[in-house]
Amino acid sequence: MSERCGLVAIVGAPNAGKSTLVNALVGQKVAIVSPKAQTTRTRLMGVAIEGEAQIMLVDTPGIFEPRRRLDRAMVQAAWGGATDADLIALIVDAKAGLGPKVMSIVEGLKSRPEPKLLVLNKVDVAAKDKLLVHAQRLTKALPFEAVFMVSATTGDGVADLKRALAQRVPEGPWHFPEDQVSDITDRMLAAEVTREQLYLQLHAELPYASAVETEQYKERTDGSVEIHQQILVARPTQRAIVLGKGGAQIKAIGERARKEIADQLGRKVHLYLHVKVKPDWDEDRGLYRDIGLEWVE
Numbered sequence: 001m002s003e004r005c006g007l008v009a010i011v012g013a014p015n016a017g018k019s020t021l022v023n024a025l026v027g028q029k030v031a032i033v034s035p036k037a038q039t040t041r042t043r044l045m046g047v048a049i050e051g052e053a054q055i056m057l058v059d060t061p062g063i064f065e066p067r068r069r070l071d072r073a074m075v076q077a078a079w080g081g082a083t084d085a086d087l088i089a090l091i092v093d094a095k096a097g098l099g100p101k102v103m104s105i106v107e108g109l110k111s112r113p114e115p116k117l118l119v120l121n122k123v124d125v126a127a128k129d130k131l132l133v134h135a136q137r138l139t140k141a142l143p144f145e146a147v148f149m150v151s152a153t154t155g156d157g158v159a160d161l162k163r164a165l166a167q168r169v170p171e172g173p174w175h176f177p178e179d180q181v182s183d184i185t186d187r188m189l190a191a192e193v194t195r196e197q198l199y200l201q202l203h204a205e206l207p208y209a210s211a212v213e214t215e216q217y218k219e220r221t222d223g224s225v226e227i228h229q230q231i232l233v234a235r236p237t238q239r240a241i242v243l244g245k246g247g248a249q250i251k252a253i254g255e256r257a258r259k260e261i262a263d264q265l266g267r268k269v270h271l272y273l274h275v276k277v278k279p280d281w282d283e284d285r286g287l288y289r290d291i292g293l294e295w296v297e
Helices: 018-026 069-081 100-109 128-141 158-168 186-205 236-243 245-265 285-290
Strands: 004-012 044-050 053-059 087-093 116-121 146-149 210-219 225-233 269-277
Touching (some): 004 018, 018 053, 116 128, 116 158, 186 225, 186 236, 186 269, 236 269
């Protein structure tokens, strides 16, 4: 068998479970996952291997109605992620059903020439009688090559989907070494992990008005890494939330983030966090470059 390699764009409404699915296909964590919608901001890519095929997964930010500049940049990255694709996989939250967000993405996909697969996700928690109804309605709106019913959380149906993706990517040499699972830099990964902890630990208290910047990333002579990060928030009240009483909250965020970064990098990590109030942080061009987004006017 000859080698195959191709790019699969993972598209879908916020909270459809795209990042969880990418992680399940790769077989390890490469994308940040949180119960909050819109946590993926950049074209995080996971690399999955199935037999002789290397599948490059572009995990696009949830496509939604953009209001702020950051939203517009995220949407541009999402559609940009789908431009060079060999295949598009539309991920739909089968439990939430087909709202206007899903249908507007379907409309946006109609003009795209790439073959498309429909993936109904979260089937473990969805009403079984609705699955077929959703599938029929979507395939009527758009001619999908195939429909898959999966649960990214339990792994149900993921192997079948992975085989189907492997069969459909074109013949060609692999783009990445066998042991590389993502194109994200260690510096960006460290910022993503800390941002994930902010979401997981603060939930509704901290809206999307936060970003994490890796200011310094230094290799120490003993093989460990020293990382200095700044958490940017828009208001002093948000800074107080992140710090917590007597600094307890930021300590907890830092401890978990440090442990996860160390696990991901396979080395000891010294993590230093500080919180800065910057009212218009999402208007900073440099920050966009750091988190891998294009600046949009």
